[in-house]
Amino acid sequence: MLLELNDLHVSYGAIRALKGVSCQVDEGEIVALIGANGAGKTTTLRTVSGxxxxxxxxxxxxxxxxxxxxxxxxVSLGVCQVPEGRRVFTRMTVIENLEMGAYTRNDKNGIKEDLKKIFDRFPRLEERKNQLSGTLSGGEQQMLAMGRALMSRPNVLLMDEPSMGLAPMLVQEIFAIIKEINKTGTTILLVEQNAHMALSISNRAYVLETGEVVLSGPAEDLANNPEVQKAYLGE
Structure with a gap:
């Protein structure tokens, strides 16, 4: 077992955000957390991130x-988050943002190699490497946020709403990249409002409602579950 959350309780003042959340992520998996706004998905990731x-x-x-x-x-142990809303450093260039992702490392040659890999994976970032990040489109900023996280060489990537605010065509592209990243050996815990897309690329999934896990299982089973279809897949 790579990552295990057991009976997590989190409160914001009087509001109980997580009420005993348990889930696990095995090496090499993509595991999705799905649920409505306010279900506790982002809180779960932020708690794992410290x-x-x-x-x-x-x-x-x-x-x-x-x-x-x-x-x-x-982060230095190998768990890194791609935050909701991308959160790139808008007044820094693309390359400066990527270098910030490697701030826990001091292997200069390794960092250079990883920059090359990021540019191979995201050619658009290479084209704009000296541009200020605030001038990038939403899709490019999402790619930059993913690239920045990958610069820390994570074993586990926590992804929070990667498709938020993106055009449908870009959503397809971002999810294809997430699958590629997983194929190269990075385990992914994915929080995503677009339940259809999340379940289509995940091995397993957990459904959260008001801070509790109400369903879990193989992603395919959940995608075919009438309750899930009705509540989250608009069917």
Whole structure:
């Protein structure tokens, strides 16, 4: 088991955001968290990243607890998040953003090699490498956010709403890239409003409702589940 969340409880003041969430991600999988807005999906990712401390429960990565570690240590262990809304550094160039992704590393040659790999995967970023990130389109910023996260050489990539605000054609492209990234050995925990797309590329999925896991199983089974179809797939 690569990543295991056990009985996580998180509150924002009086609001209970997570009420005992448990899920697991095995090496090499794409696992999706789906659910309505406010279900607790983003809170789950932010808790794994160390941005939020759980009140109770455990988070184990490679068998060791990471629940009390600061975010930069969690990144250096191999768990990195592509945040919702992309959050690129708008006043920095594309290449500066990518270099920021490697801030926990000091292997100059490795960083150079990884930059080349990112540009091979995202040719548009290479074309715009000296451009300020704030001038990129939404799709290009999403690619940059993914590239920046990959520069930390993650074992687990936490992806929060990668398709948000993108045109349908770009959504297809971004999901094809997520599949490619997974094929090259990166495990992915994916939070996504577009349940159709999320289930189409995932191995397994969990359905969250008001801070609790209400359904889980192979992605294909959930996609064919009448309850899921009615609530999340508009069928």
């Amino acid at each position: 941005l939020i401390r759980p009140q109770a429960g455990s988070i184990n990565y490679k068998g060791k607890s990471i629940a009390k570690l600061p975010p930069h240590q969690i």
